[in-house]
Amino acid sequence: MRRGSYSSIGRRCGYPVHPWNYRRTRPPDMPCPNFVVVLRHERLGFYTPQVETLISKCKPTPDNYEVFKSGSVAARLFFAQWSCVLEAFVGLWESRFDGDHKFSPTLIPNVIVPSDVDELNDRLKTLFIDRIRGFIDGELVKRWEKKLENVSNEIAGISASLGKPNRIVYAEKLNEKKNGLKRESDLIEKRLREYRSALNCILDHLGEKHLNDSGDGVQVFRLKYEFNWSRIYHLIMRECRRLDDGLPIYAYRQEILCQIMTQQVMVLIGETGSGKSTQLVQFLADSGVIVNGSIVCTQPRKIAALSLADRVREESSGCYGWNLIGCHPSYSSAQKFDGKVIYMTDHCLLQNCMNNRSLSGISCVIVDEAHERSLNTDLLLALLKHLLCRRLDMRLIIMSATADADQLSEVLLQLWNL
Numbered sequence: 429m430r431r432g433s434y435s436s437i438g439r440r441c442g443y444p445v446h447p448w449n450y451r452r453t454r455p456p457d458m459p460c461p462n463f464v465v466v467l468r469h470e471r472l473g474f475y476t477p478q479v480e481t482l483i484s485k486c487k488p489t490p491d492n493y494e495v496f497k498s499g500s501v502a503a504r505l506f507f508a509q510w511s512c513v514l515e516a517f518v519g520l521w522e523s524r525f526d527g528d529h530k531f532s533p534t535l536i537p538n539v540i541v542p543s544d545v546d547e548l549n550d551r552l553k554t555l556f557i558d559r560i561r562g563f564i565d566g567e568l569v570k571r572w573e574k575k576l577e578n579v580s581n582e583i584a585g586i587s588a589s590l591g592k593p594n595r596i597v598y599a600e601k602l603n604e605k606k607n608g609l610k611r612e613s614d615l616i617e618k619r620l621r622e623y624r625s626a627l628n629c630i631l632d633h634l635g636e637k638h639l640n641d642s643g644d645g646v647q648v649f650r651l652k653y654e655f656n657w658s659r660i661y662h663l664i665m666r667e668c669r670r671l672d673d674g675l676p677i678y679a680y681r682q683e684i685l686c687q688i689m690t691q692q693v694m695v696l697i698g699e700t701g702s703g704k705s706t707q708l709v710q711f712l713a714d715s716g717v718i719v720n721g722s723i724v725c726t727q728p729r730k731i732a733a734l735s736l737a738d739r740v741r742e743e744s745s746g747c748y749g750w751n752l753i754g755c756h757p758s759y760s761s762a763q764k765f766d767g768k769v770i771y772m773t774d775h776c777l778l779q780n781c782m783n784n785r786s787l788s789g790i791s792c793v794i795v796d797e798a799h800e801r802s803l804n805t806d807l808l809l810a811l812l813k814h815l816l817c818r819r820l821d822m823r824l825i826i827m828s829a830t831a832d833a834d835q836l837s838e839v840l841l842q843l844w845n846l
């Protein structure tokens with residue numbers, strides 16, 4: 429036996445002990461475990477049958493466990509042996525990737541040995557790298573490549589038709605269709621490139637070499653040195669969902685990030701539903717382009733601010749800490765900018781701006797639906813103009829679905845020259 433219970437061998441060997449004292453929370457008849465695997469669920473709810481099934485399939489079986497009927501922790505599995513917890517923990521992540529359950533396992537050791545942490549990280553690195561490689565050449569990518577092939581065949585067919593004598597009206601129609609298909613094919617290629625560069629960025633973090641370059645030189649994820657397996661898992665899955673959804677803005681992620689890195693003000697125009705309001709904040713928060721301070725996205729209406737915050741929280745579940753996506757639908761003097769992304773009404777930001785002229789705590793302001801040109805938006809933009817001169821670290825992004833970018837820039841210049 430490599431190690432006994434925490435109270436005997438763990439202490440005798442002088443291993444450091446995890447600050448969380450399990451003796452306080454474990455059931456009275458349960459011996460103090462050396463290792464605890466916590467199974468968390470992103471959504472609060474009741475999942476006793478699912479978690480019981482998962483535990484029954486866990487190999488090796490835990491020495492003991494607790495199942496919770498509600499809350500974010502679904503269960504805690506207790507192990508005495510390192511070899512057992514290691515196999516069980518890696519197995520739980522494997523089955524998570526296989527889609528057998530939706531619980532994120534976290535290991536809390538009561539007895540910490542650095543070589544154990546290294547062993548666990550090595551095993552998980554191998555598993556994650558293997559799965560990422562699978563995703564890079566997976567079914568989803570093949571489906572998009574097939575679509576790309578079909579579009580290319582269609583373009584070739586139209587080019588062949590255009591080579592024959594045609595009536596002018598018909599030739600114009602064919603040309604229009606060909607241009608549309610070319611745009612679609614470009615978009616698919618760019619989306620695939622974004623997807624690969626995001627997964628390669630995670631491979632980099634895991635210390636794995638890869639052949640493809642990471643696009644425009646912008647890191648789409650800013651990952652800390654230590655491995656947060658749950659976060660990495662959710663980032664991978666969100667990339668797969670993004671490719672699957674095929675929102676137009678995804679194809680331009682690195683281009684947009686490059687612009688924001690180098691320019692203080694940017695005007696972003698995209699058709700309705702292209703993903704501006706929900707995706708851009710996440711791109712910024714992931715990439716670390718906006719390092720300190722919050723990213724504030726203003727909306728003309730409260731309902732839009734609340735619904736977007738909910739949507740982004742749902743989409744990015746597991747990718748950031750708990751309260752990092754917030755919403756301030758109305759102004760309060762006690763408001764703090766402690767979230768990474770905050771949706772608010774333009775009226776609320778204007779009030780904040782009047783009371784805190786330097787907008788300390790905010791590093792990026794996104795003014796959405798700028799074409800609506802409300803009085804609040806215009807006043808806000810006027811105040812932001814002065815602020816941008818003082819705060820060179822600050823970024824302003826003006827977004828609209830319907831406006832012409834040049835026309836909007838012109839209006840802004842006029843407004844700022846007043």
Ligand SMILES: Nc1ncnc2c1ncn2[C@@H]1O[C@H](COP(=O)(O)OP(=O)(O)OP(=O)(O)O)[C@@H](O)[C@H]1O
Nearest residue numbers: 698699700701702703704705706707735736739829
């Ligand atoms: N609260 C929500 N619930 C469900 N789906 C949503 C929600 N908000 C956005 N979506 C979906 O997410 C996608 C991107 O929406 P998003 O609002 O980011 O686009 P947009 O370019 O900002 O559009 P608009 O210019 O109309 O604001 C759309 O397909 C939309 O249907």
